[in-house]
Amino acid sequence: MATIHLEQVGHSYGSAVYALEKTDILFEDGKTYALLGPSGCGKTTMLNVISGLLYPSDGRVIVGGKDVTRMPTAKRNIAQVFQFPVIYQSKTVYENLAFPLRCRGWDKARIAPRVAEIAELLGLTARLGQSARRLTADEKQLVSLGRGLVRNDVSALLMDEPLTVIDPHMKFDLRRRIKQASDKTRHTVVYVTHDQNEAMTFADEVLVMSAGRVVQRGTPQQLFESPCNRYVGNFIGSPGMNFLSVERDGDRLLWQGFPVFSDERVGRLAPGAELMVGIRPEHVAFAKDGVTGIPAVVQGVQHHGNVDVIDAVIGSERLKVKARSSLAVRDGPLRIVLPVERTRLYVDGTLLF
Numbered sequence: 001m002a003t004i005h006l007e008q009v010g011h012s013y014g015s016a017v018y019a020l021e022k023t024d025i026l027f028e029d030g031k032t033y034a035l036l037g038p039s040g041c042g043k044t045t046m047l048n049v050i051s052g053l054l055y056p057s058d059g060r061v062i063v064g065g066k067d068v069t070r071m072p073t074a075k076r077n078i079a080q081v082f083q084f085p086v087i088y089q090s091k092t093v094y095e096n097l098a099f100p101l102r103c104r105g106w107d108k109a110r111i112a113p114r115v116a117e118i119a120e121l122l123g124l125t126a127r128l129g130q131s132a133r134r135l136t137a138d139e140k141q142l143v144s145l146g147r148g149l150v151r152n153d154v155s156a157l158l159m160d161e162p163l164t165v166i167d168p169h170m171k172f173d174l175r176r177r178i179k180q181a182s183d184k185t186r187h188t189v190v191y192v193t194h195d196q197n198e199a200m201t202f203a204d205e206v207l208v209m210s211a212g213r214v215v216q217r218g219t220p221q222q223l224f225e226s227p228c229n230r231y232v233g234n235f236i237g238s239p240g241m242n243f244l245s246v247e248r249d250g251d252r253l254l255w256q257g258f259p260v261f262s263d264e265r266v267g268r269l270a271p272g273a274e275l276m277v278g279i280r281p282e283h284v285a286f287a288k289d290g291v292t293g294i295p296a297v298v299q300g301v302q303h304h305g306n307v308d309v310i311d312a313v314i315g316s317e318r319l320k321v322k323a324r325s326s327l328a329v330r331d332g333p334l335r336i337v338l339p340v341e342r343t344r345l346y347v348d349g350t351l352l353f
């Protein structure tokens with residue numbers, strides 16, 4: 001496995017706009033990364049630059065200390081899994097899984113146990129003797145994944161939305177299996193997805209992208225707890241973070257006239273900045289005594305299994321709250337609490353603390 005270093009790498013497809021703005025990114029050896037962002041933000045461009053399907057307009061790609069910027073894909077020793085199955089229809093599942101190993105010169109005695117191991121991991125053992133043509137779409141993609149995972153001598157494993165065609169019911173289990181396989185082989189994995197659940201459950205670190213830039217990188221927990229700006233706060237979480245317009249009163253911040261934050265750093269902020277407090281719907285609490293807290297009016301409750309998403313109105317603002325459905329919140333008055341250790345301060349849209 002290897003460290004991947006993008007050194008001032010940028011790419012434009014010929015227009016003045018960069019699909020990937022010049023950037024320095026280090027993917028550490030043996031870690032799993034997710035590139036997360038909406039369609040068109042540059043995830044596939046970054047992946048293709050790493051794999052060699054694309055030579056970047058700027059910068060250098062260093063894999064395992066070696067400059068591979070102009071090296072063709074085939075020579076990079078990188079395994080790839082795409083959105084749609086790439087398999088040999090005329091071969092059996094076994095032959096498909098064995099093929100990458102055969103190309104590396106492995107002998108039959110070494111290939112058999114490795115193929116068996118990967119087939120077992122992906123639940124394909126019973127299919128090994130079958131022709132790939134006769135598999136379901138899900139199974140074909142599993143074989144494709146298996147072909148990516150089977151080699152344990154690659155520098156990196158790159159996956160571009162590999163679960164798109166997989167039945168939603170299977171995705172949860174499959175994520176676990178892929179994670180298990182990549183943890184075992186200690187591949188450096190770069191995984192492209194626009195699905196935050198996939199990114200947050202799968203990756204050691206997530207790189208959130210927007211318009212050709214990495215906006216924030218961090219562990220799933222860091223992105224959830226301290227999004228660096230409103231874009232990440234809204235993109236991560238379901239629903240996203242609440243951003244509440246606040247006013248300064250000395251060292252305090254007031255929301256709709258109620259104090260929600262107090263810190264001496266507030267008093268030192270330059271005047272005129274747009275101040276917002278961010279809080280996750282999961283972190284809003286209810287005042288148990290019915291007297292303290294901020295008075296709110298619930299105007300809608302959506303049930304999501306054992307969790308409710310509550311729409312609360314406070315003065316001229318709305319707040320999303322997530323609560324256990326066993327609390328049986330209903331429309332009407334209620335008092336909420338914004339735990340200070342869970343609130344974040346955003347100045348002109350960017351996290352301050």
Ligand code: ATP
Nearest residue numbers: 013019020037038039040041042043044045046194
């Ligand atoms: P998706 O999730 O839809 O695949 P993405 O985040 O992977 O999107 P990219 O495919 O990297 O984004 O595209 C980034 C930008 O580059 C987009 O504006 C896209 O239209 C543009 N682009 C991608 N491929 C090409 C190409 N071959 N020629 C010209 N422009 C391209």
